[in-house]
Ligand code: NDP
């Protein structure tokens with residue numbers, strides 16, 4: 001009798017987004033190895049229903065409860081359990097038998113289900129970097145306690161992870177590459193007048209709106225510095241951001257002897273997603289390969305924190321520690337949305353974040369409840385700064 005291969009059961013939190021849909025492409029391409037067991041979305045219930053029809057997961061969750069009935073009716077002929085609400089996200093990762101949880105939702109909202117997954121002993125494929133920005137220390141403590149691994153999905157962190165594979169020695173320095181975003185060459189005067197439409201045109205990556213704006217302001221790179229500190233245990237002084245507009249070198253690690261190992265490739269998030277799913281194996285893919293004869297111009301520059309102040313604010317948040325990164329994340333979520341909606345100017349985003357850092361209550365050793373309270377307080381302060 002032919003033995004059936006055991007497939008890895010994957011929960012995708014945020015399956016309708018940029019990372020989520022690419023993760024489903026990876027699962028479809030390796031249907032003999034992976035199965036989508038849980039799919040979730042916030043508002044796009046029609047796309048979630050389509051995905052459920054194609055992948056037949058055990059359960060789907062729509063975070064916004066207003067769409068529950070539409071989703072349930074759309075799936076009434078399928079053996080798919082339908083749930084709604086933010087709490088259901090936590091319950092479904094705890095209660096469903098899954099081998100890995102891909103956290104591909106946006107923002108602070110990713111924190112509770114990530115914690116629920118870790119407490120339930122489920123390995124994490126981490127795309128939702130805000131979780132590590134807000135509560136990296138807490139997450140690391142929980143991962144140690146429940147012996148849960150975190151596989152990085154962010155391309156830079158996947159590159160660092162790949163560069164330290166097989167190494168026994170400490171990291172001397174992380175070289176965290178940044179594309180510089182669409183405004184890399186803009187002067188401060190030009191940055192005064194940039195619009196959301198301009199910011200949404202990222203030169204190298206097709207991503208969700210929030211991270212695309214964060215990339216334009218370089219807050220995304222600041223968050224990645226924080227993410228790298230917690231994922232790899234490296235202090236911020238040893239994390240060097242290097243602007244590399246071609247996004248071919250996805251990041252690098254320098255060791256005690258001066259040797260540097262980097263991971264290179266065509267910018268394609270399916271590569272780190274697939275590796276997080278298949279680690280420690282590498283699977284075949286038909287994604288584009290690098291064309292070495294076409295790469296005559298790989299360039300590297302120093303980031304300019306006068307023009308991209310958000311990057312400096314993120315370093316400051318790391319140095320000050322405690323709940324400051326959580327404050328920065330909350331304020332950033334507010335200004336990011338406000339900029340997209342035309343209520344906040346591009347350069348004003350950093351001003352509001354700096355103001356919020358000054359006025360929110362500092363907590364040196366925050367608990368989970370403190371993070372919830374800090375997030376709410378910082379959002380209020382940032383909102384007031386924008387509206388006054
Ligand atoms: P998208 O905006 O494209 O997708 C976000 C997903 O999360 C959607 O499925 C969305 O549902 C869902 N979602 C959003 N808010 C909530 C909420 N409050 N509760 C429950 N679900 C929610 O984002 P991306 O895929 O671009 O990014 C996802 C995460 O991955 C982010 O943390 C980002 O920083 C990180 N990341 C992304 C990269 C990329 O290339 N896109 C690269 C590296 C990291 P709905 O569709 O219904 O709105």
Ligand code: MG
Nearest residue numbers: 154155156224
């Ligand atoms: Mg990245």
